Amino acid sequence: MSSTSTSPPPKPSDRSSIGWQLLRQKPLADPTTPFTGKTILITGANSGLGLAAATKFAALSPARLILGLWHLDMASHASVAAFARRAADDLPRLDVAVLNAGVYEVARGVSAHGWERTLQVNTLSTALLAVLLLPKLRASSAGRRGEGGGGGGGGRPSVLEVVASRRVEAVQLAEEQREGGAGVLGSANSVQDGGYKPSEQYRMSKFLLMGVVKKLAALVDASEVTVTAVCPGGVATNLSRGALLNALIMRTPEYAARSVVSGALLEPQASGKLWYDDELHEVPNLAGEDGQKLAEKIWAEVTDALRRDVPAVGNVLKTLPGFKSVQP
Numbered sequence: 521m522s523s524t525s526t527s528p529p530p531k532p533s534d535r536s537s538i539g540w541q542l543l544r545q546k547p548l549a550d551p552t553t554p555f556t557g558k559t560i561l562i563t564g565a566n567s568g569l570g571l572a573a574a575t576k577f578a579a580l581s582p583a584r585l586i587l588g589l590w591h592l593d594m595a596s597h598a599s600v601a602a603f604a605r606r607a608a609d610d611l612p613r614l615d616v617a618v619l620n621a622g623v624y625e626v627a628r629g630v631s632a633h634g635w636e637r638t639l640q641v642n643t644l645s646t647a648l649l650a651v652l653l654l655p656k657l658r659a660s661s662a663g664r665r666g667e668g669g670g671g672g673g674g675g676r677p678s679v680l681e682v683v684a685s686r687r688v689e690a691v692q693l694a695e696e697q698r699e700g701g702a703g704v705l706g707s708a709n710s711v712q713d714g715g716y717k718p719s720e721q722y723r724m725s726k727f728l729l730m731g732v733v734k735k736l737a738a739l740v741d742a743s744e745v746t747v748t749a750v751c752p753g754g755v756a757t758n759l760s761r762g763a764l765l766n767a768l769i770m771r772t773p774e775y776a777a778r779s780v781v782s783g784a785l786l787e788p789q790a791s792g793k794l795w796y797d798d799e800l801h802e803v804p805n806l807a808g809e810d811g812q813k814l815a816e817k818i819w820a821e822v823t824d825a826l827r828r829d830v831p832a833v834g835n836v837l838k839t840l841p842g843f844k845s846v847q848p
């Protein structure tokens with residue numbers, strides 16, 4: 521199913537144009553591999569891409585599809601933690617978790633935790649849910665292997681998939697953002713009303729999320745849980761309520777949902793990468809030695825912030841296979 525892009529990366533100036541990215545979108549294959557026996561959880565499934573992906577998953581024979589039954593407020597760490605506890609306690613297994621809920625905030629607002637709302641939902645709460653669901657995903661993978669690969673998941677690793685955006689490729693961090701005392705997350709959070717640009721903040725929130733995905737993927741054994749990200753392309757949904765986007769070159773949610781479903785079928789080599797247009801991509805600014813350092817920095821900032829509020833985060837991280845080898 522997976523292939524790796526061999527085309528040279530576009531110049532940053534090219535990548536920063538949304539219109540250019542939309543026009544270059546390639547056709548998507550329609551995944552038909554069944555999810556027989558699997559339990560799939562998808563957040564943000566009451567509308568747009570999430571609803572279309574849920575419909576598509578449902579047609580591919582999963583054992584259980586969890587969507588919208590339990591309360592989840594991605595603006596609240598307590599709600600995210602309660603949701604993850606419920607998944608751990610109430611589900612016999614969890615084979616695929618798709619973290620799709622996300623926002624595009626047209627005006628700056630601040631969550632109860634003090635974070636700008638786009639960062640709160642798209643970065644911090646998505647990272648929190650990813651970490652807190654890991655034990656269940658890992659246990660389901662171990663259970664499958666104990667069943668000789670014949671259990672509910674069909675012998676494949678569990679999949680943790682976040683819905684990101686290829687617009688992260690255009691992120692260029694200034695020296696001050698990279699090296700300044702506020703940190704990358706802190707400087708994104710400190711953009712004030714006058715300087716707030718919804719599109720840039722959205723892109724930054726997904727870039728920071730990609731830093732988290734990359735580092736989390738390195739901490740987890742990919743043959744146990746594949747930690748990956750997908751971009752559905754430009755999709756005609758309610759996401760950017762009020763913003764002017766060109767509906768003529770957008771994908772329909774039903775078509776774009778192919779990416780979300782094919783993302784859940786990826787092999788372990790997809791770990792830490794971004795899947796779009798049916799190809800795996802490295803995020804340029806998070807690749808190589810400098811990119812790796814940046815991902816580590818983002819990871820440390822995000823997990824430090826989460827740990828302060830939700831001590832369970834530290835407990836989960838300590839159990840990850842790569843934890844000791846990569847901590848200073």
Ligand SMILES: NC(=O)c1ccc[n+]([C@@H]2O[C@H](COP(=O)([O-])OP(=O)(O)OC[C@H]3O[C@@H](n4cnc5c(N)ncnc54)[C@H](OP(=O)(O)O)[C@@H]3O)[C@@H](O)[C@H]2O)c1
Nearest residue numbers: 564566567568569593594595620621622754755757758759
């Ligand atoms: N549309 C695009 O062009 C595009 C491109 C790339 C990536 N994406 C990503 O795709 C994902 C789905 O977006 P969409 O385009 O389908 O937009 P959408 O129709 O607005 O869906 C967003 C979903 O997230 C949920 N959500 C938002 N805030 C939440 C919160 N605080 N707590 C719980 N759920 C919350 C929404 O639930 P409520 O309706 O109840 O708020 C909704 O179900 C997002 O992560 C988005 O960033 C979209």
